[in-house]
Amino acid sequence: MKCTVCREPALIDLRRHNSNFCSDHFLKFCRDQVTRAIADYEMIQPDDKVLVAVSGGKDSLAIWDILNALGYEAHGLYVGLGIGDYSDTSGTYVKKFVEARGLHLVEVDLQDTYGFDIPTGARAAKRAPCSACGLTKRHVFDGAAVDGGYDVLVTGHNLDDEAAVLFGNTIKWQTEYLARQAPVLPARNGFPRKVKPLVRLSEREMAAYCVLAGIDYIVDECPMAAGNRHLGHKAILNQMEAQSPGAKADFYFNFLRSGAEHFRAEDHDDGSIGTCERCGAPASGEVCAFCRLLERAGGTLPEPQPVELTARRELPRELQRETP
Ligand code: Q46
Numbered sequence: 001m002k003c004t005v006c007r008e009p010a011l012i013d014l015r016r017h018n019s020n021f022c023s024d025h026f027l028k029f030c031r032d033q034v035t036r037a038i039a040d041y042e043m044i045q046p047d048d049k050v051l052v053a054v055s056g057g058k059d060s061l062a063i064w065d066i067l068n069a070l071g072y073e074a075h076g077l078y079v080g081l082g083i084g085d086y087s088d089t090s091g092t093y094v095k096k097f098v099e100a101r102g103l104h105l106v107e108v109d110l111q112d113t114y115g116f117d118i119p120t121g122a123r124a125a126k127r128a129p130c131s132a133c134g135l136t137k138r139h140v141f142d143g144a145a146v147d148g149g150y151d152v153l154v155t156g157h158n159l160d161d162e163a164a165v166l167f168g169n170t171i172k173w174q175t176e177y178l179a180r181q182a183p184v185l186p187a188r189n190g191f192p193r194k195v196k197p198l199v200r201l202s203e204r205e206m207a208a209y210c211v212l213a214g215i216d217y218i219v220d221e222c223p224m225a226a227g228n229r230h231l232g233h234k235a236i237l238n239q240m241e242a243q244s245p246g247a248k249a250d251f252y253f254n255f256l257r258s259g260a261e262h263f264r265a266e267d268h269d270d271g272s273i274g275t276c277e278r279c280g281a282p283a284s285g286e287v288c289a290f291c292r293l294l295e296r297a298g299g300t301l302p303e304p305q306p307v308e309l310t311a312r313r314e315l316p317r318e319l320q321r322e323t324p
């Protein structure tokens with residue numbers, strides 16, 4: 001097996017691209033796919049301040065690495081979810097990545113900040129763990145991006161993730177979700193712009209990227225994901241892909257090209273959203289879904305940080321008086 005580009009021995013074959021790559025050309029291929037996704041969907045402008053949500057898994061660490069390689073100013077955001085050993089270990093991988101590369105990381109620990117963690121919060125609120133977790137992460141990600149003055153929030157969703165979500169929404173014909181499924185959600189109603197630059201790359205490609213780029217990541221799946229429908233949908237799509245390479249990408253990108261527009265009218269968000277009376281986040285009711293979860297989970301909102309009003313600034317002498 002030879003590299004399609006340089007004819008040196010290849011390390012990986014990509015059937016849907018009918019290509020094989022050596023290490024260097026595979027890393028370049030991945031970065032080129034991200035560059036193309038960013039350009040095709042106008043995800044990030046060159047001088048945007050970028051926040052990447054990182055979990056310690058392969059996808060989020062890979063996209064952070066790729067964005068750095070492409071020259072973006074990208075900070076990381078890690079949310080400690082309190083899912084036992086899994087969270088402890090994933091946090092360790094993130095910190096090792098940050099220290100080795102001298103990057104800037106924003107950290108939010110749910111227990112320290114809000115007084116609850118995902119397992120106890122989900123139980124108390126009688127929600128499926130992934131539903132409580134997804135809601136919480138969206139709230140914390142949005143808040144961190146807006147409060148930190150970032151232009152764009154990046155997540156590590158890859159082609160397999162997006163195709164599986166599309167598949168789940170399609171078999172239930174959840175038209176409102178189909179209306180909103182896109183690699184870019186523009187900033188609106190107080191929410192930051194959200195982008196998924198890995199949509200052109202698969203799960204297997206991201207695992208290979210990490211191995212070849214020397215990125216250590218947590219291999220174990222989150223223990224709370226066991227049995228969720230999303231994993232079942234991924235398995236079905238993998239079977240299709242094995243028989244017909246490119247099926248997954250066709251399903252997803254043909255939806256974006258030809259299907260998505262037919263569902264736009266189902267997006268009932270008219271921009272008239274209000275503000276949560278407790279936390280100030282955008283909300284369609286008086287109290288946002290996160291604050292309702294927080295109440296049931298027995299947590300509390302953090303105290304607002306006092307604004308330092310007393311710090312006196314001295315003007316340099318030459319600026320104090322207007323010299324005649
Ligand atoms: S972390 Fe959270 Fe995932 Fe674990 S509880 Fe579910 S949503 S599976 S990406």
Ligand code: ZN
Pocket residue numbers: 003004005006007008021022023024025
């Ligand atoms: Zn090569």
Ligand code: ZN
Pocket residue numbers: 276277278279280281287288289290291
């Ligand atoms: Zn709220």
